[in-house]
Each structure stands twice: as C-alpha cells, then as structure tokens.
Amino acid sequence: MIEVDARGLSCPIPVVKTKKALSGKPEKATVTVDNVAAFENVTRYAKAMKYEVESKISGEDYILYLTKK
Amino acid sequence: MDKTTKLTVLTGLTIGISALVLVAFGNPTNMGFCIACFLRDISGSLDLHRAPSLQYARPEIFGLVLGSFIVASIKKEFKATSGSSGVVRFFLGFLMMSGALVFLGCPLRMVLRLGGGDGKAIFALIGFTLGIALGCYFLNQGFTLGRSYTQKKENGTIFPFICLLLAVLCLLGLIGKPEEEAHAPFFLSLLLAMGCGVIAQRSRFCMVGGIRDYILFRDKHLFLGSFALFVVVLIGNIILGNFHFSVSLTNSIWYTLSMALVGLSGALLGGCPLRQLILAGEGNGDSAITVLGMIVGAAISHNFGTASSPKVVTAGGKIEVIVGLVFCTILAIVIINKQKKELNV
Numbered sequence: 001m002i003e004v005d006a007r008g009l010s011c012p013i014p015v016v017k018t019k020k021a022l023s024g025k026p027e028k029a030t031v032t033v034d035n036v037a038a039f040e041n042v043t044r045y046a047k048a049m050k051y052e053v054e055s056k057i058s059g060e061d062y063i064l065y066l067t068k069k
Numbered sequence: 070m071d072k073t074t075k076l077t078v079l080t081g082l083t084i085g086i087s088a089l090v091l092v093a094f095g096n097p098t099n100m101g102f103c104i105a106c107f108l109r110d111i112s113g114s115l116d117l118h119r120a121p122s123l124q125y126a127r128p129e130i131f132g133l134v135l136g137s138f139i140v141a142s143i144k145k146e147f148k149a150t151s152g153s154s155g156v157v158r159f160f161l162g163f164l165m166m167s168g169a170l171v172f173l174g175c176p177l178r179m180v181l182r183l184g185g186g187d188g189k190a191i192f193a194l195i196g197f198t199l200g201i202a203l204g205c206y207f208l209n210q211g212f213t214l215g216r217s218y219t220q221k222k223e224n225g226t227i228f229p230f231i232c233l234l235l236a237v238l239c240l241l242g243l244i245g246k247p248e249e250e251a252h253a254p255f256f257l258s259l260l261l262a263m264g265c266g267v268i269a270q271r272s273r274f275c276m277v278g279g280i281r282d283y284i285l286f287r288d289k290h291l292f293l294g295s296f297a298l299f300v301v302v303l304i305g306n307i308i309l310g311n312f313h314f315s316v317s318l319t320n321s322i323w324y325t326l327s328m329a330l331v332g333l334s335g336a337l338l339g340g341c342p343l344r345q346l347i348l349a350g351e352g353n354g355d356s357a358i359t360v361l362g363m364i365v366g367a368a369i370s371h372n373f374g375t376a377s378s379p380k381v382v383t384a385g386g387k388i389e390v391i392v393g394l395v396f397c398t399i400l401a402i403v404i405i406n407k408q409k410k411e412l413n414v
Contacts, residue, residue, distance in 0.1 A: 008218060009153075009216050010214070011275075011340065012208065012281060012282065013213050015282075015286060034219075035146075035148065035150075036146050040273070044073065045288070048286070048287075048288070060219065
C-alpha cells in the first residue's frame with residue numbers, strides 16, 4: 001500500500017505528491033492531509049485519475065483512501 | 070460544469086463586477102482591484118515610502134482579509150498555522166511585489182488591464198505563464214517550502230486583527246492621505262472586498278493556481294475563474310465605454326520578465342497575491358509573512374526607484390527583475406537538490 005503524508009504542505013504540493021504516488025497506477029493508496037483545500041484538491045485529482053475516494057477525519061487530519069476503479 | 074467550477078467562475082465574476090463598480094465610484098481606471106498596488110498604497114500610508122499620491126490605506130485589502138477570516142471561522146476552516154520557511158516566503162513575497170511594480174499590477178490587475186484593452190498586459194500574461202511553467206517544472210522536480218505546523222490561535226488572528234485596526238485608523242483619517250489619491254468610498258470598498266474575500270475563500274480562487282493546475286494536472290477549474298474575470302471585465306468595459314485598445318512594443322520585454330518573476334515566485338509560494346491575503350485571513354501565518362514581504366518590497370521599490378511609472382521602466386527595476394529571477398531559480402535548485410539528498414539518505 002502506497003502512503004502519502006502531505007500534512008502541513010500547502011497547495012499544490014499534496015496533489016503533486018499524490019500524482020507521483022499514482023503514476024505507477026497502484027490499486028490502492030492512502031493520502032493524509034490536514035487542511036480542507038488539500039483534501040478537496042487531492043479528491044478532485046484522484047477522481048479525475050479514475051480512483052474511488054473514501055475519507056475519514058482523524059483529529060486534525062483527513063485520511064483519503066484511494067482505490068482504482 | 071461541476072459545483073466547484075461554478076463557484077470559481079462565480080468568484081471571477083464577483084471580483085470582476087466589483088472592480089468595475091469600484092472604478093465607477095472612484096478607483097483609478099483598470100485598478101478597481103489590484104493587490105500589489107493596494108499593498109503599495111498601504112505601505113505608503115504607513116510612511117514606509119513617501120511616493121506622492123500613493124499613500125491611501127486601501128480598505129479593499131482589509132476587506133478581503135476580513136471576509137476570508139469571517140467565513141473561515143464560520144465554516145470551521147480557520148486554523149493558525151506557520152513554520153513553512155517563513156524567511157524564504159518573506160523574500161519571495163518581496164520579489165513578487167518587485168516584479169508586480171515593474172509591470173504596475175498584480176495578476177488580477179493584469180487581467181483587468183487586458184479587459185480594458187491594454188496590450189502591454191498581453192506581454193505580461195506571456196511572462197506570467199512562462200514564470201508559472203518554470204515554477205511547475207521545479208515543483209515536479211520536488212520543490213517544496215516544507216510543512217507548516219498548527220500554532221496557538223493568536224498567531225492566526227493577529228493578522229486579521231491588524232487589518233481591522235488599520236481599517237478603523239483609515240476611516241478615522243489617522244493614517245494615509247486619501248485626499249491625494251483617486252478612490253471609491255470607504256465602506257463601498259470595504260464591503261465589496263469583504264464579499265470577494267468570502268467567495269474567494271470558499272472557491273480557493275487563485276490567478277497563479279489557474280495556470281499552474283492546468284500545467285500540472287490538466288485541471289481547468291481555477292483557470293475558468295480567471296477567464297470569467299477577464300470576460301466580465303471586457304464586457305463591462307465595452308458597455309461603460311472604458312475599453313480602449315492600445316499596444317506598443319516599448320518595454321514589452323520588461324513587462325514579460327517582470328510578470329515572469331511574479332509567476333515564478335507565486336508558483337513557488339503556492340499562490341498569487343490575492344490568494345496569500347485569503348490564506349492569511351484563514352490563519353495561515355506563512356501567508357501573512359508573505360504579505361509583509363510584499364509591503365516591504367513595495368517600500369523598497371519606491372524608496373530606491375525600481376518601481377515603474379506608467380511610461381518608464383527604470384534601470385533599477387530591470388536589474389531587480391533579473392536578480393529576482395536568478396534568485397528564485399537558484400533557490401529552487403538548492404532546495405530541490407537538498408530534497409533529493411534527504412530522500413536518498
């Protein structure tokens with residue numbers, strides 16, 4: 001499982017990191033961010049790359065579970 | 070068009086219409102909204118520089134920050150953060166302002182000038198795009214200013230509070246020289262800007278982000294917001310009789326390079342001057358430091374004569390732009406190399 005820790009990183013770094021993580025087209029990946037803008041941006045990018053996105057909030061963090069459709 | 074794109078387009082339309090209204094009520098032509106110009110004027114209002122007729126504490130800036138602060142607080146998105154290369158951000162903000170004052174406009178005003186028929190803005194747009202493209206290359210290579218951390222709440226509230234304080238001092242006539250400068254009525258400027266601040270916070274509107282996200286991810290939604298801004302200003306200027314097309318090659322290379330500096334520094338910072346204000350309103354201390362860098366940059370640009378006048382780009386301004394581009398490039402390469410070394414360890 002590929003895990004991306006993008007907490008504390010400002011736009012567009014969380015999406016750049018997600019893009020790199022998804023470049024090998026993994027079946028699953030997890031991305032952790034800690035602000036709403038990054039959450040929205042990563043979600044939009046992952047969906048555009050044909051990944052299903054499930055998420056949960058853990059304290060101040062948003063954990064996104066990406067699964068290839 | 071999805072909901073996010075609709076909101077971004079609505080933001081572009083709101084800012085564009087606000088700019089047209091502010092010009093109609095007294096702001097200078099094609100300067101209904103200009104973050105760089107207004108921060109420069111605020112810098113003058115605090116006597117950080119003494120350029121005549123550039124010393125009004127523009128309420129539009131305070132309105133943007135306060136609008137963002139209010140809606141971020143209501144939506145529980147206000148979060149005091151900082152710790153992501155504050156000093157580097159200060160100097161990138163400084164250079165972003167230096168570049169903007171050579172062209173005489175931030176990315177927002179570049180689009181407003183374009184919508185008013187000012188052909189110089191075409192060269193600026195080319196440079197802006199090239200600067201962002203170079204920034205995207207660095208981002209793809211691993212450039213990052215590092216992570217920020219949650220701070221005590223007052224670290225985030227102090228900037229909006231200072232903006233409120235300055236707005237009150239401006240209203241009471243205790244700072245600045247409004248009588249020397251064309252401007253719309255105080256409350257109209259403040260309230261329209263607050264409205265723009267609210268919607269820009271919700272949509273994450275960003276002039277740098279529009280081009281950057283298309284280059285990096287083929288994501289058009291922010292770009293469509295900038296495009297909507299251009300269209301509404303163009304139509305508005307034609308209807309109001311303010312569209313006057315003119316183009317000249319004089320200084321075109323410097324308008325291109327100066328906005329390349331704005332694009333590059335904005336890409337490295339993660340957002341345009343407007344976005345920095347909105348983020349500062351959300352409690353982002355790193356963006357607040359960037360804005361302070363811009364205010365100091367404006368002061369230095371005027372005190373040392375590197376800022377342009379409408380017809381003249383100074384020798385100092387040209388040197389500053391070249392130095393700025395070299396500085397940003399070296400900075401990016403150094404940080405990328407350091408990142409790569411850390412990853413290999």
